[in-house]
Amino acid sequence: MVWWAVLTVGLTLLLACFMSGMPIFVAFLLINLVGVLIILGQPGFGMVANSIFETTNFADLSAIPLFIMMGEILFRSGSIDILFDSVDKLVGKVKGRQYVLCIALSTIFGALSGAAMGVAAMMARTLLPGMLDRGYDAKMSTGAILAGASLAPIIPPSVLVIIIGTLANVSIAGMLIAGILPGLMLATMFLIYTLGRVRFNPSLAPEDAATSTVDVSLGEKLRAILRVMPFALIIFCVMGLILLGIATPSESAATGVVGSMITAAYYRKLNWKMISESLSSAAFIASMILVIMASSKMFSQLLAFTGSTRELTQVVAGLDLSAYLMLFIMMLIPFILCMFIDQIALMLVVIPIYQPLIKSLEFDPIWFWLLMLLNVTVGGMTPPFGYTIFAFKGATDRVSLQQIFSATWPFVAIFLLGMLVIAAFPPIATFLPGFL
Amino acid sequence: MLRPFLWVHDRLTDLGFQLGKLCLAIILVSYCYEVVARYLFNAPTWWADEAVSYSLCIGCFLMMPHVTREKGHVAVTFLLEMIPAEKAKPAHWVIYLIGFLVCAAATWINLDENIRQIVNDVHMMKVKPFPKYYISVFITFGFGMSALHYLRMLDYRKIKVTAASSGAYE
Numbered sequence: 249m250v251w252w253a254v255l256t257v258g259l260t261l262l263l264a265c266f267m268s269g270m271p272i273f274v275a276f277l278l279i280n281l282v283g284v285l286i287i288l289g290q291p292g293f294g295m296v297a298n299s300i301f302e303t304t305n306f307a308d309l310s311a312i313p314l315f316i317m318m319g320e321i322l323f324r325s326g327s328i329d330i331l332f333d334s335v336d337k338l339v340g341k342v343k344g345r346q347y348v349l350c351i352a353l354s355t356i357f358g359a360l361s362g363a364a365m366g367v368a369a370m371m372a373r374t375l376l377p378g379m380l381d382r383g384y385d386a387k388m389s390t391g392a393i394l395a396g397a398s399l400a401p402i403i404p405p406s407v408l409v410i411i412i413g414t415l416a417n418v419s420i421a422g423m424l425i426a427g428i429l430p431g432l433m434l435a436t437m438f439l440i441y442t443l444g445r446v447r448f449n450p451s452l453a454p455e456d457a458a459t460s461t462v463d464v465s466l467g468e469k470l471r472a473i474l475r476v477m478p479f480a481l482i483i484f485c486v487m488g489l490i491l492l493g494i495a496t497p498s499e500s501a502a503t504g505v506v507g508s509m510i511t512a513a514y515y516r517k518l519n520w521k522m523i524s525e526s527l528s529s530a531a532f533i534a535s536m537i538l539v540i541m542a543s544s545k546m547f548s549q550l551l552a553f554t555g556s557t558r559e560l561t562q563v564v565a566g567l568d569l570s571a572y573l574m575l576f577i578m579m580l581i582p583f584i585l586c587m588f589i590d591q592i593a594l595m596l597v598v599i600p601i602y603q604p605l606i607k608s609l610e611f612d613p614i615w616f617w618l619l620m621l622l623n624v625t626v627g628g629m630t631p632p633f634g635y636t637i638f639a640f641k642g643a644t645d646r647v648s649l650q651q652i653f654s655a656t657w658p659f660v661a662i663f664l665l666g667m668l669v670i671a672a673f674p675p676i677a678t679f680l681p682g683f684l
Numbered sequence: 685m686l687r688p689f690l691w692v693h694d695r696l697t698d699l700g701f702q703l704g705k706l707c708l709a710i711i712l713v714s715y716c717y718e719v720v721a722r723y724l725f726n727a728p729t730w731w732a733d734e735a736v737s738y739s740l741c742i743g744c745f746l747m748m749p750h751v752t753r754e755k756g757h758v759a760v761t762f763l764l765e766m767i768p769a770e771k772a773k774p775a776h777w778v779i780y781l782i783g784f785l786v787c788a789a790a791t792w793i794n795l796d797e798n799i800r801q802i803v804n805d806v807h808m809m810k811v812k813p814f815p816k817y818y819i820s821v822f823i824t825f826g827f828g829m830s831a832l833h834y835l836r837m838l839d840y841r842k843i844k845v846t847a848a849s850s851g852a853y854e
């Protein structure tokens with residue numbers, strides 16, 4: 249069979265299996281086992297066993313459960329509530345302050361948690377009811393929370409970065425640090441958009457006359473800053489230790505967990521039950537992700553074995569398209585696919601195909617994969633299928649799915665604008681990793 | 685008649701779940717010990733990195749049966765959720781059947797590899813070499829136990845499809 253037929257049939261069958269509703273790891277294994285049987289025959293099954301073993305025996309991936317555990321400890325212990333109260337005091341008196349509070353909290357949570365789902369669910373439970381009770385616009389509030397939560401995978405720590413860095417063989421430390429400036433830039437863009445909308449349409453944010461936190465004295469503000477200082481320890485344990493060259497990303501994930509335990513203990517919220525629950529949750533989610541990664545590994549090996557990726561690279565190189573047009577096409581495909589299939593599954597399919605292409609196009613790997621990270625992150629809040637949307641909806645029944653879907657589009661557009669800016673000005677992504 | 689086997693299967697799944705948590709705790713302690721030993725005492729360990737990679741693999745597959753039992757595996761279910769509940773039931777049954785067949789095949793493949801590793805005395809090429817099957821046998825355990833969970837889900841009467849679920853099993 250010619251290479252393009254192998255690629256087309258393989259990808260079509262895989263996507264069909266995903267859409268059928270079967271677990272992603274089952275879909276990957278099914279296609280891989282059938283593929284190995286057809287292409288290599290029964291002796292090739294040993295390669296399947298080895299690919300599973302090699303994937304899960306990779307210490308760098310241990311950052312996945314550790315980053316998840318870090319967030320779990322902070323959320324389950326209730327330490328986050330203190331952060332919430334303090335930031336609320338610091339935001340001050342501005343028109344649409346709940347939107348500002350939402351985006352400011354999201355950005356800080358992004359530096360404390362590696363996954364958007366947890367932040368979206370937490371904000372839907374804690375912040376959204378207050379916003380709606382004060383008469384804030386439901387769609388705008390929903391969009392701001394979902395967009396804010398989507399900063400979590402971009403600002404380190406990030407589970408998605410560990411997966412992309414491992415699969416694409418890019419410096420994980422570099423990728424983690426590269427997310428800081430784009431994350432802050434996107435948060436600023438969300439802020440400008442929401443405050444701009446409120447300025448032209450004041451009904452989106454009624455006055456916060458009933459809120460006691462609006463008039464806060466300077467002393468209270470200083471006390472609020474002091475109360476959140478222990479959270480700086482966690483940020484230092486993760487980003488600080490990587491930047492200082494003291495710990496690898498996986499080690500910094502472990503020190504981050506210790507930092508979150510110390511923070512919870514400082515607020516007298518640390519107990520064994522909470523640690524045990526955090527361990528359970530982190531191990532559960534990590535197993536779910538790692539089993540998918542282990543089951544998918546053989547797919548990329550089969551593509552390489554049939555020569556499909558090599559041939560595709562040669563064909564694309566021969567097309568003589570401009571680099572920016574290629575970048576647009578390479579980003580458009582995952583953007584559309586992410587509306588329907590899981591982000592991790594999509595990356596597992598796309599990365600082995602894209603890896604040789606970005607080499608031949610001479611793209612900076614950190615810049616390119618950071619754009620991909622933004623792309624798949626926005627997939628989490630793009631209707632109709634998005635984990636962040638479902639996590640949000642699961643935590644609140646005050647906003648309909650229809651409202652959520654229409655709420656996300658303006659923020660998806662801002663994300664795309666942000667990607668355009670980073671594509672045009674690569675130093676936004678590559679400046680900080682240059683210091684490593 | 686099957687009840688004792690199901691009880692043993694469930695208890696093994698529970699045990700795997702608890703040991704999976706322990707593996708994560710080992711990863712955490714190993715890395716923290718390594719950072720402190722290396723940077724404060726200038727005495728890096730030879731075992732931390734290996735303990736982490738083995739614990740990751742072992743923990744992942746010890747936890748897998750529990751994830752399968754709890755229907756925690758990620759799936760794209762929005763098309764399935766559009767089908768009326770009664771019509772979705774056969775679709776769920778087929779998915780469980782495929783899950784069982786695929787996991788059973790993976791179990792057989794990994795078991796075959798375990799036996800090959802034992803017969804050929806294959807060792808891990810690490811600082812302290814030891815038989816590879818010490819670790820790889822947990823992969824067989826994970827897939828084998830998950831295959832049995834999928835097999836148990838094939839009881840058509842017990843498949844319960846709700847509007848919001850992707851085929852909850854009782």
